[in-house]
Amino acid sequence: MSVRRLVGKVACVTASTDGIGFAIARRLAQEGARVVISSRKQDNVNKAMEAFKKENFDIYGTVCHVSKSEDRKRLLDETIQKYGKLDILVSNAAISPSFGNILDTPESAWDKIFDVNVKAAFFLIKEAIPYLEKQKGSSIVVVSSIAGYTPMELIGAYSVSKTALLGLTKALVNPCQEKGIRINGIAPGIIKTKFSKALWEGGEDTDTKTASFAGCAMGRVGTSEECASAVAFLVSNDASYVTGETIVVAGGMPSHL
Numbered sequence: 001m002s003v004r005r006l007v008g009k010v011a012c013v014t015a016s017t018d019g020i021g022f023a024i025a026r027r028l029a030q031e032g033a034r035v036v037i038s039s040r041k042q043d044n045v046n047k048a049m050e051a052f053k054k055e056n057f058d059i060y061g062t063v064c065h066v067s068k069s070e071d072r073k074r075l076l077d078e079t080i081q082k083y084g085k086l087d088i089l090v091s092n093a094a095i096s097p098s099f100g101n102i103l104d105t106p107e108s109a110w111d112k113i114f115d116v117n118v119k120a121a122f123f124l125i126k127e128a129i130p131y132l133e134k135q136k137g138s139s140i141v142v143v144s145s146i147a148g149y150t151p152m153e154l155i156g157a158y159s160v161s162k163t164a165l166l167g168l169t170k171a172l173v174n175p176c177q178e179k180g181i182r183i184n185g186i187a188p189g190i191i192k193t194k195f196s197k198a199l200w201e202g203g204e205d206t207d208t209k210t211a212s213f214a215g216c217a218m219g220r221v222g223t224s225e226e227c228a229s230a231v232a233f234l235v236s237n238d239a240s241y242v243t244g245e246t247i248v249v250a251g252g253m254p255s256h257l
């Protein structure tokens with residue numbers, strides 16, 4: 001990677017043992033950051049660490065289920081113990097346990113979705129602020145979704161939780177700015193990961209059909225790396241005058257004006 005905008009920075013990326021989070025961690029490391037990765041399962045953390053070690057990145061891994069407050073505390077404590085500071089937080093974890101008509105979404109699913117996708121994101125940000133405010137040029141990125149702008153019919157409750165993250169990013173602009181921290185988001189379209197497997201599985205043909213059905217101008221699904229490069233821009237000094245924004249990374253899917 002010829003662009004190395006993050007040398008000297010320490011980053012923490014949640015849900016980063018696979019998919020978009022893994023690609024974000026990798027990109028930040030390629031740009032020179034020391035990165036703490038995490039997810040719910042130790043096995044997944046171990047596997048991701050093995051992959052990163054092969055590339056000689058300075059990366060530390062730990063278990064963190066974002067909706068468990070003790071896990072969030074341990075994640076931040078271990079980050080400070082290992083690297084002594086925190087410059088960048090990427091809140092990436094989300095779940096979508098319910099599929100179907102929004103009117104059939106049980107209360108238990110609404111609770112779970114909002115607990116992981118929204119409440120945990122807010123509390124992790126709040127808990128990380130005391131560390132981030134100590135560093136010059138620190139910033140936060142929240143991973144939302146195109147579904148936050150235009151709800152997807154079969155994942156309605158998840159879509160609403162992602163709309164809440166667009167609001168959360170805006171609501172936190174001033175409180176973060178008072179502490180010298182920028183906060184932004186990305187809203188990925190349909191990205192080729194396990195999370196969206198049902199939408200692209202079946203080869204290039206399904207991929208193209210899904211993209212055109214979703215109104216994607218570029219006619220293909222996106223990659224995790226294409227999300228990671230937007231995050232790398234947002235946390236770098238190249239985005240020093242950007243805060244409270246969410247960049248849509250969706251190949252031209254309808255989002256907002």
Ligand code: NAP
Pocket residue numbers: 014015016017018019020021038039040041042044045064065066067092093094095116143144145146187188189190191192193194195196
């Ligand atoms: P993915 O490929 O399924 O990866 C999920 C990652 O999250 C894994 O590392 C998983 O590891 C971890 N994880 C799941 N629940 C967690 C929790 N409660 N706490 C901590 N880690 C957790 O998913 P993805 O597609 O990369 O999605 C990442 C983010 O992008 C999500 O916020 C999602 O809403 C958003 N997004 C995705 C798409 C898409 O099309 N893929 C589109 C728009 C937005 P463990 O199993 O070990 O926990």
